[in-house]
Amino acid sequence: MAAENQSQTSQSDLPCVLILKPPPSFALFGDHFLDSPKFQYLKAYESPLPLSQFLHTHAQSVQAILSSGGAPVTADTIRLLPRLDLVVTTSQGLNHIDLSECRCRGIAVASAGTIFSADCADSVVGLLIDVLRKISAANRYVKQGLWSSQGVYPLGYKLGGKRVGIVGLGSIGTEVAKRLEAFGCSISYNSRTKKPLAPYTFYPNVVQLAANCDALIICCALTDETHHLINKEVLSALGKDGVIINIARGPIIDEKELVRCLVKGEIRGAGLDVFEHEPDVPVELFELDNVVMSPHNAVFTWESFEDLCKLVVGNFEAFFSNEPLLSPVALDHLPQFSG
Amino acid sequence: MAAENQSQTSQSDLPCVLILKPPPSFALFGDHFLDSPKFQYLKAYESPLPLSQFLHTHAQSVQAILSSGGAPVTADTIRLLPRLDLVVTTSQGLNHIDLSECRCRGIAVASAGTIFSADCADSVVGLLIDVLRKISAANRYVKQGLWSSQGVYPLGYKLGGKRVGIVGLGSIGTEVAKRLEAFGCSISYNSRTKKPLAPYTFYPNVVQLAANCDALIICCALTDETHHLINKEVLSALGKDGVIINIARGPIIDEKELVRCLVKGEIRGAGLDVFEHEPDVPVELFELDNVVMSPHNAVFTWESFEDLCKLVVGNFEAFFSNEPLLSPVALDHLPQFSG
Numbered sequence: 001m002a003a004e005n006q007s008q009t010s011q012s013d014l015p016c017v018l019i020l021k022p023p024p025s026f027a028l029f030g031d032h033f034l035d036s037p038k039f040q041y042l043k044a045y046e047s048p049l050p051l052s053q054f055l056h057t058h059a060q061s062v063q064a065i066l067s068s069g070g071a072p073v074t075a076d077t078i079r080l081l082p083r084l085d086l087v088v089t090t091s092q093g094l095n096h097i098d099l100s101e102c103r104c105r106g107i108a109v110a111s112a113g114t115i116f117s118a119d120c121a122d123s124v125v126g127l128l129i130d131v132l133r134k135i136s137a138a139n140r141y142v143k144q145g146l147w148s149s150q151g152v153y154p155l156g157y158k159l160g161g162k163r164v165g166i167v168g169l170g171s172i173g174t175e176v177a178k179r180l181e182a183f184g185c186s187i188s189y190n191s192r193t194k195k196p197l198a199p200y201t202f203y204p205n206v207v208q209l210a211a212n213c214d215a216l217i218i219c220c221a222l223t224d225e226t227h228h229l230i231n232k233e234v235l236s237a238l239g240k241d242g243v244i245i246n247i248a249r250g251p252i253i254d255e256k257e258l259v260r261c262l263v264k265g266e267i268r269g270a271g272l273d274v275f276e277h278e279p280d281v282p283v284e285l286f287e288l289d290n291v292v293m294s295p296h297n298a299v300f301t302w303e304s305f306e307d308l309c310k311l312v313v314g315n316f317e318a319f320f321s322n323e324p325l326l327s328p329v330a331l332d333h334l335p336q337f338s339g
Numbered sequence: 340m341a342a343e344n345q346s347q348t349s350q351s352d353l354p355c356v357l358i359l360k361p362p363p364s365f366a367l368f369g370d371h372f373l374d375s376p377k378f379q380y381l382k383a384y385e386s387p388l389p390l391s392q393f394l395h396t397h398a399q400s401v402q403a404i405l406s407s408g409g410a411p412v413t414a415d416t417i418r419l420l421p422r423l424d425l426v427v428t429t430s431q432g433l434n435h436i437d438l439s440e441c442r443c444r445g446i447a448v449a450s451a452g453t454i455f456s457a458d459c460a461d462s463v464v465g466l467l468i469d470v471l472r473k474i475s476a477a478n479r480y481v482k483q484g485l486w487s488s489q490g491v492y493p494l495g496y497k498l499g500g501k502r503v504g505i506v507g508l509g510s511i512g513t514e515v516a517k518r519l520e521a522f523g524c525s526i527s528y529n530s531r532t533k534k535p536l537a538p539y540t541f542y543p544n545v546v547q548l549a550a551n552c553d554a555l556i557i558c559c560a561l562t563d564e565t566h567h568l569i570n571k572e573v574l575s576a577l578g579k580d581g582v583i584i585n586i587a588r589g590p591i592i593d594e595k596e597l598v599r600c601l602v603k604g605e606i607r608g609a610g611l612d613v614f615e616h617e618p619d620v621p622v623e624l625f626e627l628d629n630v631v632m633s634p635h636n637a638v639f640t641w642e643s644f645e646d647l648c649k650l651v652v653g654n655f656e657a658f659f660s661n662e663p664l665l666s667p668v669a670l671d672h673l674p675q676f677s678g
Contacts, residue, residue, distance in 0.1 A: 024491050118499045119472075122522060126474050129465030133640070135633060136475040142632040143625045148618040152363050153634045158642035160457045182521035183461060279487040286482045293481040294474060295492045301472070303497035
């Protein structure tokens, strides 16, 4: 009993990290993966109180927030928390956090950094090969027992020699380029500014990039500028032999227009990990063999999840020990991607 | 009429290339893709005669054979054709041709050479990423509308850092190694002899290779020595976290044993383009999400098919013009692979 009391006392003395909604990883693994002896979690979603009331009640305790893509950190939330000094997100993308408000208040932000870049780039290549070479569709064909009754399966397209255009040459875009070079693809890119060290052709706008590539890979962050960046004009420049891959954020593409192009055969195919209204996916895509989809899990593997847990906990522990964050976000220089 | 007669006369004077069964590409594209003004085809499969009688009838005409994986060129066939001097196969694999008989008779053999190596290597990477990252399975999940109702999908495994073991470091194996290095995999291999120039770890036998890798890639030729090379012992050395990819020939793996391992979870998954009794596929595999299959089309794309047609016709034309073959097979040094 004495030990229990002592534990309770020391527990309540620990600094508080607010969680608005459980990150997706909690559902997969339980929440003890992010436990630490150096801080405690305050779980808003476990309280019967409405959020604003919950925040009022704990306003003086919350020093940090653990955030994830599905749980926005709005200016309203931030304003209710006068002692908030840190937001750590389990994502590489930051579009769910009001960064201006953080900047004004001097609140530090830490992200998943480049932890997902390799997995994300692997997914890009996997989706691209799948769409070009019809791997998922052929797998379905074989598993339906059609090979022996219906014979040869329609040919796919070669990856080698394809012109690949990358939108957003950040850490993921760079990893994608490195991989696709090994397949004999030629790489070009568009980003806000030309990268002096990148050995790839730069196109100052996305329409030009799309007009000069066979596969367009979306790796940029979702911002006001990139919302619906991939619109009718871009898709039309990509053309009927073009393929598009999106592992960044759904709203970067005008999804309605993309669906129309895919249904009409105005582009050759798509590999999509993200959607405008996740987890809702346009039903028109369900029947299309030239569309390969994944449920926003391009960033995640067992191995990267383990790395992420260490990074998230490490960021909070560093912060509460007055040490430098492990993966701080420079709020004036937002990264190219969103993972 | 005069022109037609003339055409018929000159057609019948052209040297004869026997086709026993139409190559798979004929079914896809029609047979005019391999036409040439310099020779004519004699199509055994279009004649009502039994094969031996057909061969007797045309014994003095046949100077060459166009062969493919599905149409064996046996010693019996060869012996019925005293003027046969050349066999051209549309495959990289040669296991359907009696090479000893060709060697004895001084019959030249030409193959698809390395035309399929890049496509094959791309398929290996596509299948490997698919199995590890569950791309086909996740695609099915999304297309069945399960994402919004059932939530997050089970995590896959990271490709980066995996130890990849290649069985047969020929042209395809080498292309696979080149690609997977760009993903951060470490490469080792087994082949009949150590390759002095290959910068990868050599294991003198397949069991050792399997025991030291996370993914085993089968890229060797099917010969008497490699038949059922991948047996219970090798699969057990690969172990429950191991993945196997086969784009070479079905009978290199003891398929019954592989199916048992997959059903029992004794290996993690498989990507299979080839099977022991194609086009029949073990039905036990139809229900397994960790098995991705393609209908022996890893070698083929529109682009490589076009290259193949040029090469096949080019080989015959060179031969009938007494020029060197474009892709001769050195019968004393059979290549590592089978495509």
